[in-house]
Amino acid sequence: MAINIANKVPNSEKNMGLPAESRLFPCKTLIKEVICDNRPYPTIPINVSYGKGLQATHDCPVGTVMEKFEGIVVEYSELGSDDIPYVLNFFHDGQWRWLLASTPAIYANHSCQPNAKINGQQEIVAIRPIKAGEQVLFVYNNDTEDQLWDPLWTFDCKCGAKNCQGLINTYRPWEPVHEQSVE
Numbered sequence: 580m581a582i583n584i585a586n587k588v589p590n591s592e593k594n595m596g597l598p599a600e601s602r603l604f605p606c607k608t609l610i611k612e613v614i615c616d617n618r619p620y621p622t623i624p625i626n627v628s629y630g631k632g633l634q635a636t637h638d639c640p641v642g643t644v645m646e647k648f649e650g651i652v653v654e655y656s657e658l659g660s661d662d663i664p665y666v667l668n669f670f671h672d673g674q675w676r677w678l679l680a681s682t683p684a685i686y687a688n689h690s691c692q693p694n695a696k697i698n699g700q701q702e703i704v705a706i707r708p709i710k711a712g713e714q715v716l717f718v719y720n721n722d723t724e725d726q727l728w729d730p731l732w733t734f735d736c737k738c739g740a741k742n743c744q745g746l747i748n749t750y751r752p753w754e755p756v757h758e759q760s761v762e
């Protein structure tokens with residue numbers, strides 16, 4: 580997996596200009612890496628009925644990188660309960676890692692009928708054409724059931740899709756209905 584290491588956390592809506600100790604996701608110890616990349620992406624944060632969401636600013640074809648999770652990689656034990664809904668875990672160098680992102684990617688909501696997915700570079704990528712003004716949505720729990728779901732992340736899905744799973748409280752393999760190949 581390609582990871583870009585930079586010497587500072589990228590600016591984001593909430594962390595802009597703040598010193599490390601007062602960031603949205605304070606991490607007191609053991610910052611292993613800082614992942615950051617060039618910005619911006621064709622999305623903006625918006626308000627939705629369940630907090631914030633991420634909205635496309637342009638019509639985007641399949642394969643467009645809509646946003647990217649970038650921030651600090653920490654140990655699970657360093658996470659606070661408020662961090663859990665926002666953390667992205669990924670497998671790297673034979674172990675699970677937790678990425679506390681400080682980019683608008685954290686606002687992308689879940690849908691059981693998504694228009695995007697996360698790729699191996701922690702990017703949110705369009706799996707179907709996304710129109711300007713549409714919310715960018717991916718399946719949070721698309722994985723094998725042997726990966727442990729964090730109970731602190733359980734929520735009632737309000738995506739409204741016909742195939743809505745309802746309570747999101749476990750990983751399950753997700754079969755795309757109309758997904759187009761982007762890789």
Ligand SMILES: C[S@@+](CC[C@H](N)C(=O)[O-])C[C@H]1O[C@@H](n2cnc3c(N)ncnc32)[C@H](O)[C@@H]1O
Nearest residue numbers: 629630631664665685686688689734736737738
């Ligand atoms: C990564 S945050 C997404 C941004 C969040 N909406 C916010 O305002 O900060 C994940 C949390 O958003 C909420 N969420 C995301 N997708 C949802 C959905 N389809 N239905 C209900 N709540 C959802 C849940 O509370 C979830 O734990």
